[in-house]
Structures are given as structure tokens and as C-alpha cells.
Amino acid sequence: MKLLGKPRSRTAALLPLCLLFLKILQPGHGHLYSNRYAGDKVIRLIPNTEEEAYALKKICHKLKVDLWQPGSIFYVSEGTVTDVHIPHNGSQALLAFLQETNIQYKILIEDLQKALEEGSSLPTQRSRRSLSGYNYEVYHSLEEIQHWMHHLNKTHSGLIHMFSIGNSYEGRSLFVLKLGRRSRAYKRAVWIDCGIHAREWIGPAFCQWFVKEALLTYKSDPTMRKMLTHLYFYIMPVFNVDGYHFSWTNDRFWRKTRSRNSRFRCRGVDANRNWRVKWCEEGASTYPCDDTYCGPFPESEPEVKAVANFLRKHRKHIRAYLSFHAYAQMLLYPYSYKYATIPNFSCVESAAYKAVNALRSVHGVQYRYGPASSTLYVSSGSSMDWAYKNGIPYTFAFELRDTGHFGFLLPEMLIKPTCTETMLAVKNITMHLLKKCP
Numbered sequence: 001m002k003l004l005g006k007p008r009s010r011t012a013a014l015l016p017l018c019l020l021f022l023k024i025l026q027p028g029h030g031h032l033y034s035n036r037y038a039g040d041k042v043i044r045l046i047p048n049t050e051e052e053a054y055a056l057k058k059i060c061h062k063l064k065v066d067l068w069q070p071g072s073i074f075y076v077s078e079g080t081v082t083d084v085h086i087p088h089n090g091s092q093a094l095l096a097f098l099q100e101t102n103i104q105y106k107i108l109i110e111d112l113q114k115a116l117e118e119g120s121s122l123p124t125q126r127s128r129r130s131l132s133g134y135n136y137e138v139y140h141s142l143e144e145i146q147h148w149m150h151h152l153n154k155t156h157s158g159l160i161h162m163f164s165i166g167n168s169y170e171g172r173s174l175f176v177l178k179l180g181r182r183s184r185a186y187k188r189a190v191w192i193d194c195g196i197h198a199r200e201w202i203g204p205a206f207c208q209w210f211v212k213e214a215l216l217t218y219k220s221d222p223t224m225r226k227m228l229t230h231l232y233f234y235i236m237p238v239f240n241v242d243g244y245h246f247s248w249t250n251d252r253f254w255r256k257t258r259s260r261n262s263r264f265r266c267r268g269v270d271a272n273r274n275w276r277v278k279w280c281e282e283g284a285s286t287y288p289c290d291d292t293y294c295g296p297f298p299e300s301e302p303e304v305k306a307v308a309n310f311l312r313k314h315r316k317h318i319r320a321y322l323s324f325h326a327y328a329q330m331l332l333y334p335y336s337y338k339y340a341t342i343p344n345f346s347c348v349e350s351a352a353y354k355a356v357n358a359l360r361s362v363h364g365v366q367y368r369y370g371p372a373s374s375t376l377y378v379s380s381g382s383s384m385d386w387a388y389k390n391g392i393p394y395t396f397a398f399e400l401r402d403t404g405h406f407g408f409l410l411p412e413m414l415i416k417p418t419c420t421e422t423m424l425a426v427k428n429i430t431m432h433l434l435k436k437c438p
């Protein structure tokens with residue numbers, strides 16, 4: 001741990017940040033986010049017929065629910081569920097409707113504000129934690145993650161190089177870590193991004209975990225050593241920096257970027273619907289207030305454009321694209337936008353199968369795997385499909401824990417088990433790349 005612990009001076013520098021953080025989230029009345037989720041509920045909707053699905057779609061639109069699985073809008077199919085976050089003033093109406101129509105449902109979270117404040121997905125006792133070395137078992141703010149990156153860039157310059165690929169809409173740097181031994185002139189590479197969607201906090205936590213594990217184990221673990229010798233890893237711990245920041249300061253359940261719209265008051269674009277691949281077709285919205293808004297044109301978001309430019313420039317040697325989301329416990333591969341199997345399906349499928357088995361071997365947690373369209377839902381303009389279409393043969397999206405019990409409020413206690421098992425899956429996929437696919 002010493003390897004990655006912070007020197008004292010760094011810790012001291014972080015203290016004012018922690019205090020600032022607490023101040024932002026607790027503006028006087030002791031409630032996080034100004035108590036804005038008091039009385040809100042999260043409800044799982046389980047339609048059993050097309051008519052029920054249609055009725056749900058209508059009422060949810062009317063009541064302006066926040067879909068926690070956007071795109072999965074009320075499919076009548078086994079295994080696909082729709083979780084909705086309903087504001088307090090709409091929950092009575094929704095529950096009455098569900099009882100009246102006899103549509104199956106389950107209340108996942110009774111009071112979202114309470115869950116948020118009790119659920120320890122919030123940063124408690126942060127100053128104590130930051131005094132005892134870097135803690136990978138808490139969620140970190142954007143500022144903390146960027147400090148951490150700068151710190152590693154200084155202290156591990158033999159393995160890590162940090163650079164910026166551009167700026168976000170609000171002018172923040174889009175930082176990437178290049179990780180690997182400079183062992184030969186030409187190396188293949190793996191791209192990993194986390195936090196395309198702001199509220200999926202376990203994503204950035206995993207990206208940090210991956211880097212920590214790589215640095216701690218590459219000397220002792222032959223697999224990791226092989227990975228860092230034969231490959232470079234480009235790791236972008238927070239893709240949607242503006243949105244992530246906003247999810248800490250204003251709205252815990254913010255998903256999109258923070259760009260302004262010229263004609264609507266609603267802000268933000270879904271950074272996973274903004275790519276130039278079947279842009280804005282099925283599973284994306286043209287309405288700027290929707291959570292799956294595809295944006296005014298492909299790559300309209302500076303974050304998406306920066307990553308797309310980087311991948312275009314380096315596509316010859318980038319062999320895999322991995323993107324981390326939450327929640328659903330799934331390992332997905334193309335296509336998202338249509339029901340069809342990709343060419344060389346068997347190589348990708350067997351990589352996914354093995355990765356999911358490796359993951360399960362740690363804590364017994366089951367992941368489903370398959371093409372995103374048939375396993376999760378159809379969506380167009382996704383980064384995974386785009387990367388695949390642009391010549392990266394292995395492209396995957398992880399939907400990490402859990403399956404809805406905590407949803408986006410995955411407690412910090414579960415960061416370690418989630419990241420430990422995911423680590424094994426990522427190592428397994430990566431080793432698969434180094435072999436010739438049978």
C-alpha cells in the first residue's frame with residue numbers, strides 16, 4: 001500500500017477540499033442535495049402484456065419519471081425490467097394506477113432521500129479516510145480523482161503517463177492515463193473508459209481500482225506482468241467530467257453531459273447516444289429533456305468528440321474497447337442498435353463467456369452476457385457500436401453491480417467485492433486478446 005499511499009503534504013492539501021465538499025452537500029439543514037429526493041420512490045415495473053406496457057409508458061411519460069434503465073422502456077420480456085424513480089408528488093398517482101390496473105410492480109426504494117443518506121453510498125468520515133493513505137473503497141469526487149491522477153503521474157512515471165485529450169463543455173480537462181511498460185516500440189493497446197453516465201459512480205471507482213491493482217501486482221502477478229509488458233492501457237477514469245461533478249454537487253441522479261440547448265431549458269446529452277453509428281435511431285430520443293437525448297448532431301458533445309478523435313487516431317493498435325456502466329450485472333458486446341450477430345461472433349462470445357465465469361468464481365455473482373440489443377435493450381449511437389464499426393475487434397460494455405436493490409446507490413462497502421470480481425473478468429478478456437482467437 002505504501003507504493004500508492006499519499007505523502008503527508010498531499011493529504012494536507014486535500015483536507016480543505018474535503019471540507020469544501022461537505023459544505024456543498026450539506027448547506028445548513030443537514031440534508032444531502034438540499035433534501036430534493038425526500039419522499040421519492042424507486043419502483044420496478046413488470047408489465048406482462050403489451051397493453052400493460054403501453055399503459056405504463058403513457059403514465060410514466062405523464063408523471064415525468066426518471067428511468068433508471070433508460071431504453072428498457074417496458075419490454076414484455078423475461079429478465080428485462082424497468083426501474084423508475086418517481087418524484088414524491090407523483091408516487092401516489094403511480095401507485096394508485098398500478099393497483100387499479102393490477103400491473104405487477106415492486107417498490108425497490110421506499111424513500112430515496114433516506115436511502116441516499118443512510119446508504120453509505122455517501123462519503124462519511126472522509127477526512128479520517130484521507131489521512132490513512134489513498135482509500136479505494138470510497139467514492140471520490142472529480143477533484144480527488146484528478147489529484148490522484150496527477151500524483152500517480154509524478155510517482156510512477158515509469159509505468160504511467162497522464163495526458164489530456166481535450167476539454168469538456170464546461171472547460172475541464174479530459175484526462176487519460178497511459179499505463180504499461182515501455183518495453184518495445186510497437187505495442188497493441190486496450191482502451192478503458194468509466195463514467196460516461198454521471199450517476200454510475202461505481203464506474204470511476206473501478207477505473208481507479210484497475211490502476212491500483214496494476215501498479216501493486218505487476219511485479220508479483222505473472223498475468224498482470226504480461227498485460228503491462230505486451231499492451232498499453234489507455235484509461236479514462238471519468239469520461240463525463242461535467243456530469244460527474246454535477247452528480248456530486250447538485251443532482252445525484254444526473255446522467256447526461258451538461259451542454260446547453262439553444263431552444264430548450266433542459267441541459268445535457270446522453271454521451272452514449274451521441275456517436276456516429278445509426279445516430280439517433282431506435283433507443284435514442286430527439287427531445288432535449290429526455291435522458292437518452294442523442295444531441296443536435298453526432299459528436300456534438302466535446303467529450304465524445306475528443307474520445308472519438310483519439311480512437312480514430314489510434315485505431316490501428318487499439319485492439320479492445322471496454323466501457324464501464326451500471327447497473328444490471330451484464331457483459332455486453334455489439335450490436336446495440338440491431339438484433340444481429342457480429343462477424344467473428346464466436347471469438348467475442350467465447351471471450352465474454354470466459355470472462356463472466358471468471359467473474360463468478362470470486363463471489364458467485366452471476367452476470368448475463370450477450371449482444372447488447374437482445375440482452376439489455378436496443379440503443380443507437382453508442383460508443384461500443386461505434387468503436388466496433390471503426391475497426392476495434394473486441395468491444396464490450398460492462399453493466400456492473402447490482403440488479404436494482406441499491407441501483408445507483410451501491411454502498412461503498414460493495415466497491416471492493418465489485419471491483420475484485422470485475423478485475424478478474426477484465427484480465428481474462430485481456431489475456432484472450434493476446435492469444436489468437438480459435
Ligand SMILES: *[C@@H]1O[C@H](CO)[C@@H](O)[C@H](O)[C@H]1NC(C)=O
Binds near residue numbers: 089090093
Ligand atoms: C411535481 O412537482 C414538479 C415540480 O415541483 C412539477 O413540475 C410536476 O408537474 C409535479 N408533478 C405532479 C404529478 O404533480
Ligand SMILES: *[C@@H]1O[C@H](CO)[C@@H](O)[C@H](O)[C@H]1NC(C)=O
Binds near residue numbers: 150154157161163
Ligand atoms: C505527466 O508527467 C510528465 C512528466 O513525467 C509531464 O510531462 C506531463 O505534463 C504530466 N501530465 C500532466 C497531465 O500533467
Ligand SMILES: *[C@@H]1O[C@H](CO)[C@@H](O)[C@H](O)[C@H]1NC(C)=O
Binds near residue numbers: 354355427
Ligand atoms: C479465464 O477464465 C476461464 C474460466 O472462465 C479460465 O479457465 C481461464 O484460465 C481464465 N484465463 C485467465 C488468463 O485468467
Ligand SMILES: *[C@@H]1O[C@H](CO)[C@@H](O)[C@H](O)[C@H]1NC(C)=O
Binds near residue numbers: 343344393
Ligand atoms: C474476423 O476474423 C478474421 C480472421 O481472423 C479477420 O481477418 C477479420 O478482420 C475479423 N473481422 C472482424 C470484423 O473482426
Ligand SMILES: [Zn+2]
Binds near residue numbers: 200326
Ligand atoms: Zn451507463
